[in-house]
Amino acid sequence: MKQFVQSNIQASFLLLSEQEKADFECIKAHYKILWHHGMSMEIIIDGIPVILEKEQIVCIGPECRVSIAGDSTWSSLVFNREFYCLELHDAEVACSGFLFYGTSYPLILKLQAEDTTKFTGMYQVMLDEFDNRDHIQGEMLRMLLKRFIITCTRLGRQQYFENGIEDDPYNEIRAYRMLVETNFRTQHQVSFYAVSLHKSPKTIAHLFNRYHKTTPLKVIHDRLIQEARSLLYYTDKSAKEITHELGFEEPAHFSRFFKKCLGISPLDFRTQARLRKPGENW
Missing domain, CATH: 1.10.10.60 (Homeodomain-like)
Incomplete structure:
Protein backbone atom coordinates (compact mmCIF):
# COMPACT_ATOMS: atom_id res chain seq x y z
CA MET A 1 0.00 0.00 0.00
CA LYS A 2 1.11 3.51 -0.82
CA GLN A 3 -0.68 6.31 0.99
CA PHE A 4 -0.62 10.10 1.01
CA VAL A 5 -2.57 11.98 3.68
CA GLN A 6 -2.92 15.73 4.04
CA SER A 7 -4.49 15.87 7.49
CA ASN A 8 -5.29 19.59 7.61
CA ILE A 9 -7.85 19.17 4.80
CA GLN A 10 -8.51 15.42 5.32
CA ALA A 11 -7.20 14.62 1.84
CA SER A 12 -6.38 11.01 1.05
CA PHE A 13 -4.84 9.24 -1.95
CA LEU A 14 -3.84 5.58 -1.98
CA LEU A 15 -2.44 3.01 -4.38
CA LEU A 16 -3.67 -0.48 -3.48
CA SER A 17 -3.17 -3.94 -4.97
CA GLU A 18 -4.64 -7.40 -4.42
CA GLN A 19 -2.72 -7.73 -1.12
CA GLU A 20 -4.90 -4.92 0.26
CA LYS A 21 -8.25 -6.36 -0.87
CA ALA A 22 -9.85 -5.87 2.56
CA ASP A 23 -8.73 -2.24 2.69
CA PHE A 24 -10.03 -1.60 -0.82
CA GLU A 25 -13.47 -2.98 0.05
CA CYS A 26 -13.71 -1.16 3.39
CA ILE A 27 -12.67 2.33 2.30
CA LYS A 28 -15.78 4.51 1.97
CA ALA A 29 -16.49 7.85 0.31
CA HIS A 30 -13.56 7.55 -2.10
CA TYR A 31 -13.35 7.38 -5.87
CA LYS A 32 -11.83 4.09 -7.00
CA ILE A 33 -10.13 3.29 -10.30
CA LEU A 34 -9.62 -0.47 -10.46
CA TRP A 35 -7.19 -1.85 -13.05
CA HIS A 36 -7.35 -5.61 -13.51
CA HIS A 37 -4.27 -7.49 -14.76
CA GLY A 38 -5.32 -11.15 -14.46
CA MET A 39 -7.35 -13.35 -16.79
CA SER A 40 -10.83 -12.88 -15.32
CA MET A 41 -12.23 -11.46 -12.09
CA GLU A 42 -15.70 -10.79 -10.72
CA ILE A 43 -16.48 -7.73 -8.64
CA ILE A 44 -19.81 -6.67 -7.14
CA ILE A 45 -20.69 -2.98 -7.47
CA ASP A 46 -23.90 -1.95 -5.70
CA GLY A 47 -25.20 -5.48 -5.99
CA ILE A 48 -24.36 -5.75 -9.70
CA PRO A 49 -21.86 -8.47 -10.73
CA VAL A 50 -19.22 -7.16 -13.13
CA ILE A 51 -16.69 -9.36 -14.92
CA LEU A 52 -13.32 -7.77 -15.64
CA GLU A 53 -11.06 -9.39 -18.21
CA LYS A 54 -7.31 -8.95 -18.52
CA GLU A 55 -6.11 -5.33 -18.77
CA GLN A 56 -9.46 -3.68 -18.16
CA ILE A 57 -10.18 -0.64 -16.01
CA VAL A 58 -13.41 0.23 -14.20
CA CYS A 59 -14.16 3.55 -12.46
CA ILE A 60 -16.26 3.44 -9.29
CA GLY A 61 -17.93 6.45 -7.65
CA PRO A 62 -17.57 7.31 -3.93
CA GLU A 63 -21.18 6.38 -3.11
CA CYS A 64 -20.81 2.86 -4.53
CA ARG A 65 -20.19 -0.26 -2.49
CA VAL A 66 -17.76 -2.71 -4.04
CA SER A 67 -16.44 -6.16 -3.20
CA ILE A 68 -14.05 -8.47 -5.04
CA ALA A 69 -14.82 -12.16 -5.46
CA GLY A 70 -11.91 -14.58 -5.64
CA ASP A 71 -8.24 -13.91 -6.17
CA SER A 72 -6.62 -12.11 -9.07
CA THR A 73 -3.99 -9.48 -9.81
CA TRP A 74 -5.01 -5.84 -9.83
CA SER A 75 -3.96 -2.29 -9.02
CA SER A 76 -6.12 0.61 -7.89
CA LEU A 77 -6.10 4.35 -7.39
CA VAL A 78 -8.25 5.43 -4.46
CA PHE A 79 -8.82 9.08 -3.56
CA ASN A 80 -11.40 11.33 -1.91
CA ARG A 81 -12.90 14.66 -2.92
CA GLU A 82 -10.65 16.47 -0.51
CA PHE A 83 -7.61 15.26 -2.42
CA TYR A 84 -9.03 15.86 -5.90
CA CYS A 85 -12.62 16.98 -6.49
CA LEU A 86 -13.74 15.89 -9.97
CA GLU A 87 -16.69 18.27 -9.99
CA LEU A 88 -14.59 21.27 -9.00
CA HIS A 89 -11.96 20.38 -11.62
CA ASP A 90 -14.39 19.26 -14.30
CA ALA A 91 -12.92 21.66 -16.87
CA GLU A 92 -9.58 19.85 -16.46
CA VAL A 93 -10.62 16.19 -16.61
CA ALA A 94 -14.19 16.20 -18.05
CA CYS A 95 -15.04 12.78 -16.59
CA SER A 96 -18.04 13.31 -14.28
CA GLY A 97 -21.14 11.95 -15.96
CA PHE A 98 -18.97 9.62 -18.03
CA LEU A 99 -16.25 7.66 -16.23
CA PHE A 100 -18.07 8.28 -12.95
CA TYR A 101 -21.89 8.52 -12.78
CA GLY A 102 -22.01 7.89 -16.52
CA THR A 103 -24.11 4.74 -16.68
CA SER A 104 -26.01 2.45 -14.35
CA TYR A 105 -23.71 -0.37 -15.45
CA PRO A 106 -20.07 0.49 -14.66
CA LEU A 107 -18.08 1.76 -17.64
CA ILE A 108 -15.24 -0.62 -18.49
CA LEU A 109 -12.17 0.50 -20.43
CA LYS A 110 -10.36 -2.08 -22.54
CA LEU A 111 -6.60 -1.58 -22.81
CA GLN A 112 -4.70 -2.58 -25.90
CA ALA A 113 -0.97 -3.36 -25.69
CA GLU A 114 0.05 0.25 -26.32
CA ASP A 115 -2.48 1.46 -23.73
CA THR A 116 -1.14 -0.97 -21.15
CA THR A 117 2.38 0.32 -21.72
CA LYS A 118 1.20 3.91 -21.30
CA PHE A 119 -0.80 3.25 -18.12
CA THR A 120 1.99 1.12 -16.64
CA GLY A 121 4.41 4.01 -17.09
CA MET A 122 2.06 6.49 -15.42
CA TYR A 123 1.37 4.12 -12.53
CA GLN A 124 5.09 3.52 -11.94
CA VAL A 125 5.78 7.25 -11.80
CA MET A 126 3.04 7.57 -9.17
CA LEU A 127 4.57 4.73 -7.15
CA ASP A 128 7.92 6.47 -7.23
CA GLU A 129 6.41 9.81 -6.20
CA PHE A 130 4.88 8.28 -3.07
CA ASP A 131 8.43 7.76 -1.82
CA ASN A 132 9.21 11.47 -1.99
CA ARG A 133 8.55 13.39 1.21
CA ASP A 134 8.78 17.06 0.38
CA HIS A 135 6.38 20.01 0.45
CA ILE A 136 5.35 19.62 -3.19
CA GLN A 137 4.56 15.90 -3.05
CA GLY A 138 0.80 16.48 -2.77
CA GLU A 139 0.64 18.71 -5.83
CA MET A 140 2.82 16.32 -7.81
CA LEU A 141 0.52 13.40 -6.97
CA ARG A 142 -2.55 15.45 -7.95
CA MET A 143 -0.96 16.26 -11.28
CA LEU A 144 -0.13 12.58 -11.91
CA LEU A 145 -3.64 11.48 -10.89
CA LYS A 146 -5.15 14.09 -13.21
CA ARG A 147 -3.04 12.79 -16.09
CA PHE A 148 -4.19 9.23 -15.40
CA ILE A 149 -7.88 10.29 -15.33
CA ILE A 150 -7.58 12.36 -18.51
CA THR A 151 -6.03 9.38 -20.29
CA CYS A 152 -8.93 7.20 -19.11
CA THR A 153 -11.42 9.80 -20.36
CA ARG A 154 -9.81 9.98 -23.80
CA LEU A 155 -9.74 6.20 -24.09
CA GLY A 156 -13.35 5.96 -22.99
CA ARG A 157 -14.50 8.52 -25.56
CA GLN A 158 -12.79 6.52 -28.28
CA GLN A 159 -14.38 3.26 -27.16
CA TYR A 160 -17.92 4.35 -26.27
CA PHE A 161 -18.73 6.87 -28.98
CA GLU A 162 -18.37 4.91 -32.22
CA ASN A 163 -18.12 7.83 -34.62
CA GLY A 164 -16.44 10.22 -32.23
CA ILE A 165 -18.14 13.05 -30.41
CA GLU A 166 -17.45 16.77 -30.24
Whole structure:
Protein backbone atom coordinates (compact mmCIF):
# COMPACT_ATOMS: atom_id res chain seq x y z
CA MET A 1 0.00 0.00 0.00
CA LYS A 2 1.11 3.51 -0.82
CA GLN A 3 -0.68 6.31 0.99
CA PHE A 4 -0.62 10.10 1.01
CA VAL A 5 -2.57 11.98 3.68
CA GLN A 6 -2.92 15.73 4.04
CA SER A 7 -4.49 15.87 7.49
CA ASN A 8 -5.29 19.59 7.61
CA ILE A 9 -7.85 19.17 4.80
CA GLN A 10 -8.51 15.42 5.32
CA ALA A 11 -7.20 14.62 1.84
CA SER A 12 -6.38 11.01 1.05
CA PHE A 13 -4.84 9.24 -1.95
CA LEU A 14 -3.84 5.58 -1.98
CA LEU A 15 -2.44 3.01 -4.38
CA LEU A 16 -3.67 -0.48 -3.48
CA SER A 17 -3.17 -3.94 -4.97
CA GLU A 18 -4.64 -7.40 -4.42
CA GLN A 19 -2.72 -7.73 -1.12
CA GLU A 20 -4.90 -4.92 0.26
CA LYS A 21 -8.25 -6.36 -0.87
CA ALA A 22 -9.85 -5.87 2.56
CA ASP A 23 -8.73 -2.24 2.69
CA PHE A 24 -10.03 -1.60 -0.82
CA GLU A 25 -13.47 -2.98 0.05
CA CYS A 26 -13.71 -1.16 3.39
CA ILE A 27 -12.67 2.33 2.30
CA LYS A 28 -15.78 4.51 1.97
CA ALA A 29 -16.49 7.85 0.31
CA HIS A 30 -13.56 7.55 -2.10
CA TYR A 31 -13.35 7.38 -5.87
CA LYS A 32 -11.83 4.09 -7.00
CA ILE A 33 -10.13 3.29 -10.30
CA LEU A 34 -9.62 -0.47 -10.46
CA TRP A 35 -7.19 -1.85 -13.05
CA HIS A 36 -7.35 -5.61 -13.51
CA HIS A 37 -4.27 -7.49 -14.76
CA GLY A 38 -5.32 -11.15 -14.46
CA MET A 39 -7.35 -13.35 -16.79
CA SER A 40 -10.83 -12.88 -15.32
CA MET A 41 -12.23 -11.46 -12.09
CA GLU A 42 -15.70 -10.79 -10.72
CA ILE A 43 -16.48 -7.73 -8.64
CA ILE A 44 -19.81 -6.67 -7.14
CA ILE A 45 -20.69 -2.98 -7.47
CA ASP A 46 -23.90 -1.95 -5.70
CA GLY A 47 -25.20 -5.48 -5.99
CA ILE A 48 -24.36 -5.75 -9.70
CA PRO A 49 -21.86 -8.47 -10.73
CA VAL A 50 -19.22 -7.16 -13.13
CA ILE A 51 -16.69 -9.36 -14.92
CA LEU A 52 -13.32 -7.77 -15.64
CA GLU A 53 -11.06 -9.39 -18.21
CA LYS A 54 -7.31 -8.95 -18.52
CA GLU A 55 -6.11 -5.33 -18.77
CA GLN A 56 -9.46 -3.68 -18.16
CA ILE A 57 -10.18 -0.64 -16.01
CA VAL A 58 -13.41 0.23 -14.20
CA CYS A 59 -14.16 3.55 -12.46
CA ILE A 60 -16.26 3.44 -9.29
CA GLY A 61 -17.93 6.45 -7.65
CA PRO A 62 -17.57 7.31 -3.93
CA GLU A 63 -21.18 6.38 -3.11
CA CYS A 64 -20.81 2.86 -4.53
CA ARG A 65 -20.19 -0.26 -2.49
CA VAL A 66 -17.76 -2.71 -4.04
CA SER A 67 -16.44 -6.16 -3.20
CA ILE A 68 -14.05 -8.47 -5.04
CA ALA A 69 -14.82 -12.16 -5.46
CA GLY A 70 -11.91 -14.58 -5.64
CA ASP A 71 -8.24 -13.91 -6.17
CA SER A 72 -6.62 -12.11 -9.07
CA THR A 73 -3.99 -9.48 -9.81
CA TRP A 74 -5.01 -5.84 -9.83
CA SER A 75 -3.96 -2.29 -9.02
CA SER A 76 -6.12 0.61 -7.89
CA LEU A 77 -6.10 4.35 -7.39
CA VAL A 78 -8.25 5.43 -4.46
CA PHE A 79 -8.82 9.08 -3.56
CA ASN A 80 -11.40 11.33 -1.91
CA ARG A 81 -12.90 14.66 -2.92
CA GLU A 82 -10.65 16.47 -0.51
CA PHE A 83 -7.61 15.26 -2.42
CA TYR A 84 -9.03 15.86 -5.90
CA CYS A 85 -12.62 16.98 -6.49
CA LEU A 86 -13.74 15.89 -9.97
CA GLU A 87 -16.69 18.27 -9.99
CA LEU A 88 -14.59 21.27 -9.00
CA HIS A 89 -11.96 20.38 -11.62
CA ASP A 90 -14.39 19.26 -14.30
CA ALA A 91 -12.92 21.66 -16.87
CA GLU A 92 -9.58 19.85 -16.46
CA VAL A 93 -10.62 16.19 -16.61
CA ALA A 94 -14.19 16.20 -18.05
CA CYS A 95 -15.04 12.78 -16.59
CA SER A 96 -18.04 13.31 -14.28
CA GLY A 97 -21.14 11.95 -15.96
CA PHE A 98 -18.97 9.62 -18.03
CA LEU A 99 -16.25 7.66 -16.23
CA PHE A 100 -18.07 8.28 -12.95
CA TYR A 101 -21.89 8.52 -12.78
CA GLY A 102 -22.01 7.89 -16.52
CA THR A 103 -24.11 4.74 -16.68
CA SER A 104 -26.01 2.45 -14.35
CA TYR A 105 -23.71 -0.37 -15.45
CA PRO A 106 -20.07 0.49 -14.66
CA LEU A 107 -18.08 1.76 -17.64
CA ILE A 108 -15.24 -0.62 -18.49
CA LEU A 109 -12.17 0.50 -20.43
CA LYS A 110 -10.36 -2.08 -22.54
CA LEU A 111 -6.60 -1.58 -22.81
CA GLN A 112 -4.70 -2.58 -25.90
CA ALA A 113 -0.97 -3.36 -25.69
CA GLU A 114 0.05 0.25 -26.32
CA ASP A 115 -2.48 1.46 -23.73
CA THR A 116 -1.14 -0.97 -21.15
CA THR A 117 2.38 0.32 -21.72
CA LYS A 118 1.20 3.91 -21.30
CA PHE A 119 -0.80 3.25 -18.12
CA THR A 120 1.99 1.12 -16.64
CA GLY A 121 4.41 4.01 -17.09
CA MET A 122 2.06 6.49 -15.42
CA TYR A 123 1.37 4.12 -12.53
CA GLN A 124 5.09 3.52 -11.94
CA VAL A 125 5.78 7.25 -11.80
CA MET A 126 3.04 7.57 -9.17
CA LEU A 127 4.57 4.73 -7.15
CA ASP A 128 7.92 6.47 -7.23
CA GLU A 129 6.41 9.81 -6.20
CA PHE A 130 4.88 8.28 -3.07
CA ASP A 131 8.43 7.76 -1.82
CA ASN A 132 9.21 11.47 -1.99
CA ARG A 133 8.55 13.39 1.21
CA ASP A 134 8.78 17.06 0.38
CA HIS A 135 6.38 20.01 0.45
CA ILE A 136 5.35 19.62 -3.19
CA GLN A 137 4.56 15.90 -3.05
CA GLY A 138 0.80 16.48 -2.77
CA GLU A 139 0.64 18.71 -5.83
CA MET A 140 2.82 16.32 -7.81
CA LEU A 141 0.52 13.40 -6.97
CA ARG A 142 -2.55 15.45 -7.95
CA MET A 143 -0.96 16.26 -11.28
CA LEU A 144 -0.13 12.58 -11.91
CA LEU A 145 -3.64 11.48 -10.89
CA LYS A 146 -5.15 14.09 -13.21
CA ARG A 147 -3.04 12.79 -16.09
CA PHE A 148 -4.19 9.23 -15.40
CA ILE A 149 -7.88 10.29 -15.33
CA ILE A 150 -7.58 12.36 -18.51
CA THR A 151 -6.03 9.38 -20.29
CA CYS A 152 -8.93 7.20 -19.11
CA THR A 153 -11.42 9.80 -20.36
CA ARG A 154 -9.81 9.98 -23.80
CA LEU A 155 -9.74 6.20 -24.09
CA GLY A 156 -13.35 5.96 -22.99
CA ARG A 157 -14.50 8.52 -25.56
CA GLN A 158 -12.79 6.52 -28.28
CA GLN A 159 -14.38 3.26 -27.16
CA TYR A 160 -17.92 4.35 -26.27
CA PHE A 161 -18.73 6.87 -28.98
CA GLU A 162 -18.37 4.91 -32.22
CA ASN A 163 -18.12 7.83 -34.62
CA GLY A 164 -16.44 10.22 -32.23
CA ILE A 165 -18.14 13.05 -30.41
CA GLU A 166 -17.45 16.77 -30.24
CA ASP A 167 -16.94 18.49 -26.92
CA ASP A 168 -20.34 20.27 -26.83
CA PRO A 169 -22.61 17.21 -27.18
CA TYR A 170 -20.27 15.20 -24.97
CA ASN A 171 -20.58 17.81 -22.21
CA GLU A 172 -24.36 18.03 -22.64
CA ILE A 173 -24.70 14.26 -22.18
CA ARG A 174 -22.49 14.43 -19.10
CA ALA A 175 -24.51 17.33 -17.70
CA TYR A 176 -27.74 15.36 -18.15
CA ARG A 177 -26.32 12.33 -16.39
CA MET A 178 -25.01 14.41 -13.49
CA LEU A 179 -28.43 16.01 -13.07
CA VAL A 180 -29.96 12.53 -12.99
CA GLU A 181 -27.41 11.46 -10.39
CA THR A 182 -28.44 14.38 -8.19
CA ASN A 183 -32.21 14.21 -8.67
CA PHE A 184 -33.23 10.68 -9.67
CA ARG A 185 -34.83 9.94 -6.29
CA THR A 186 -37.42 12.67 -6.75
CA GLN A 187 -37.53 13.46 -10.48
CA HIS A 188 -38.49 10.62 -12.81
CA GLN A 189 -39.45 12.59 -15.93
CA VAL A 190 -37.17 13.71 -18.78
CA SER A 191 -38.95 17.07 -18.94
CA PHE A 192 -37.48 18.14 -15.57
CA TYR A 193 -33.91 17.57 -16.76
CA ALA A 194 -34.56 19.10 -20.18
CA VAL A 195 -35.84 22.32 -18.59
CA SER A 196 -32.83 22.40 -16.25
CA LEU A 197 -30.55 22.21 -19.31
CA HIS A 198 -32.64 24.76 -21.26
CA LYS A 199 -33.42 22.14 -23.88
CA SER A 200 -36.60 20.48 -25.10
CA PRO A 201 -37.15 16.77 -24.31
CA LYS A 202 -37.06 16.11 -28.06
CA THR A 203 -33.63 17.74 -28.37
CA ILE A 204 -32.29 15.68 -25.46
CA ALA A 205 -33.71 12.48 -26.99
CA HIS A 206 -32.08 13.25 -30.35
CA LEU A 207 -28.74 13.90 -28.65
CA PHE A 208 -28.75 10.55 -26.86
CA ASN A 209 -29.99 8.65 -29.91
CA ARG A 210 -27.24 10.08 -32.09
CA TYR A 211 -24.29 9.63 -29.77
CA HIS A 212 -25.17 7.28 -26.92
CA LYS A 213 -27.60 4.72 -28.41
CA THR A 214 -29.97 4.92 -25.45
CA THR A 215 -32.82 7.18 -24.34
CA PRO A 216 -32.90 9.88 -21.67
CA LEU A 217 -35.77 8.08 -19.92
CA LYS A 218 -33.80 4.84 -19.79
CA VAL A 219 -30.95 6.71 -18.10
CA ILE A 220 -33.37 7.67 -15.31
CA HIS A 221 -34.86 4.20 -15.07
CA ASP A 222 -31.44 2.52 -15.06
CA ARG A 223 -30.27 4.74 -12.21
CA LEU A 224 -33.40 3.96 -10.19
CA ILE A 225 -32.89 0.24 -10.74
CA GLN A 226 -29.23 0.50 -9.76
CA GLU A 227 -30.16 2.18 -6.48
CA ALA A 228 -33.01 -0.25 -5.84
CA ARG A 229 -30.71 -3.23 -6.35
CA SER A 230 -28.17 -1.74 -3.99
CA LEU A 231 -30.75 -1.12 -1.26
CA LEU A 232 -32.21 -4.60 -1.65
CA TYR A 233 -28.80 -6.28 -1.66
CA TYR A 234 -27.00 -4.35 1.09
CA THR A 235 -29.78 -3.28 3.46
CA ASP A 236 -32.81 -4.82 5.16
CA LYS A 237 -35.09 -1.93 4.28
CA SER A 238 -38.64 -2.94 3.45
CA ALA A 239 -40.18 -2.50 0.00
CA LYS A 240 -42.26 0.31 1.49
CA GLU A 241 -39.17 2.13 2.75
CA ILE A 242 -37.39 1.75 -0.60
CA THR A 243 -40.53 2.93 -2.39
CA HIS A 244 -40.50 6.15 -0.40
CA GLU A 245 -36.73 6.61 -0.73
CA LEU A 246 -36.88 6.35 -4.53
CA GLY A 247 -39.83 8.69 -4.97
CA PHE A 248 -42.59 6.23 -5.91
CA GLU A 249 -46.09 6.87 -4.59
CA GLU A 250 -47.01 3.28 -3.68
CA PRO A 251 -45.10 0.01 -3.12
CA ALA A 252 -47.19 -1.55 -5.89
CA HIS A 253 -45.94 1.10 -8.34
CA PHE A 254 -42.34 0.44 -7.38
CA SER A 255 -42.79 -3.35 -7.57
CA ARG A 256 -44.33 -3.14 -11.07
CA PHE A 257 -41.53 -0.85 -12.25
CA PHE A 258 -38.83 -3.15 -10.84
CA LYS A 259 -40.39 -6.31 -12.31
CA LYS A 260 -40.87 -4.66 -15.71
CA CYS A 261 -37.17 -3.74 -15.80
CA LEU A 262 -35.66 -6.95 -14.40
CA GLY A 263 -38.38 -9.58 -14.80
CA ILE A 264 -38.39 -10.36 -11.08
CA SER A 265 -40.04 -8.84 -8.00
CA PRO A 266 -37.94 -6.79 -5.55
CA LEU A 267 -38.22 -9.34 -2.73
CA ASP A 268 -37.42 -12.28 -5.01
CA PHE A 269 -34.40 -10.36 -6.26
CA ARG A 270 -33.20 -9.83 -2.69
CA THR A 271 -33.50 -13.52 -1.90
CA GLN A 272 -31.79 -14.71 -5.08
CA ALA A 273 -29.03 -12.08 -4.97
CA ARG A 274 -28.01 -12.97 -1.44
CA LEU A 275 -27.92 -16.69 -2.22
CA ARG A 276 -25.99 -16.23 -5.45
CA LYS A 277 -22.44 -17.57 -5.66
CA PRO A 278 -19.66 -15.81 -7.62
CA GLY A 279 -19.86 -16.58 -11.32
CA GLU A 280 -23.54 -17.55 -11.27
CA ASN A 281 -26.12 -15.63 -13.27
CA TRP A 282 -28.87 -13.76 -11.48
